[in-house]
Amino acid sequence: MPADMEFFVDPHRCIGCRACEHACAECETHKGHSMIHIEYIERSTSVQTVPVVCMHCQSPTCADVCPADAIKRSADGRVMTARKPRCIACSNCVLACPFGVPKMMSEFDLMMKCDMCYDRTSTGRKPMCATVCPSGALTYGPRTEVEALRKRSKPSNTFRFGEQTITTKVHMMVPRDRPAAHLDVTAALDDRPAAGLIALNVLVDGPTVEEVR
């Protein structure tokens, strides 16, 4: 993977078309099973969706909790699907992942997850989902190019999950004019937004829901 190519997730651009899910499921290494999924932010009040790919943590919690030592990180920092001979299908990683990425495929007794299309990106091509995303919610490219094209956003790769600070290889686009130290992964669980309002209190050090209101 070229060092300057990075993956950016821009949630507010997601239109929920699920092209990424179908493109992902086309891949020969996991045919018929999508490793990306679409999450609804607040389904009762909004149609806003977020694509969820593996964020490729620099300290992968899934690998730390794996009792079978099956989850490995490649030399260029990508966390791979569990190794088939080792995975014991205990689902520890599924429970531990802050982003809800690993999938337990019970028909194979194997945890499978997004590996940022290792087969494609290692030969210089874009990941499947970033290739098909019509709105640019999933973007794979040089950081300079993305920052030049998205004047109102800036990439952030620091997250807070309870007491744990997570640094990831994949970047989440956040508003440029509201600098935040980190994104709070679980904030949306605690502070349910008022009806009609989809701004969530996930940008720590940014304005709270009450201030926006």
Next chain:
Amino acid sequence: MSAPGEDPRVYPDHQPLPDQPHWRQDFPTDVPDDDHVARREFVKFLVLTSGAFAAGQCWLALAGPAPARGPFPRTRVATAIELEDRRVIEFRYPDEHEPCLALSLGPGRYVAYGQKCSHLACAVIPRLDRGELHCPCHNGSFEAEGGRPVAGPPRRPLPLVHLEVADGVVYATGFEPRTI
């Protein structure tokens, strides 16, 4: 100590690896540091490879190349004078796919062998000054007297071609692949 293009591992407490608990060094997450071969993988490898070898031996015994069976034609090789004169004559027997060598080891002592080395079927080269047939591929040698292996990887003798001398003419009358 990560090479260019590598993403160094960052631990949750941002301390270097020597300050981490032992289990992190015993079970590294990064692929380049992970040289552990699980017992299950190792046992699977042993069982599958030895099973494949055993199955291959059975297959060879059952479906291996059938030895050439007669009746063989009676083919003229050369006249006895010509063979004694040239000492080595190449001919094809029993069909054109089997190159053979007829050797003259002395007056009236004629032998003939298939030319394909019993190791990997390279063509053997006669070296009658040393009394042997030499295979250049892996430095195998067969004695000229009986065609038996004396050096190198071949374990089986060269196929024997039966000769018959009648009225001063040498005829090939049989082809015998040998295992011992």
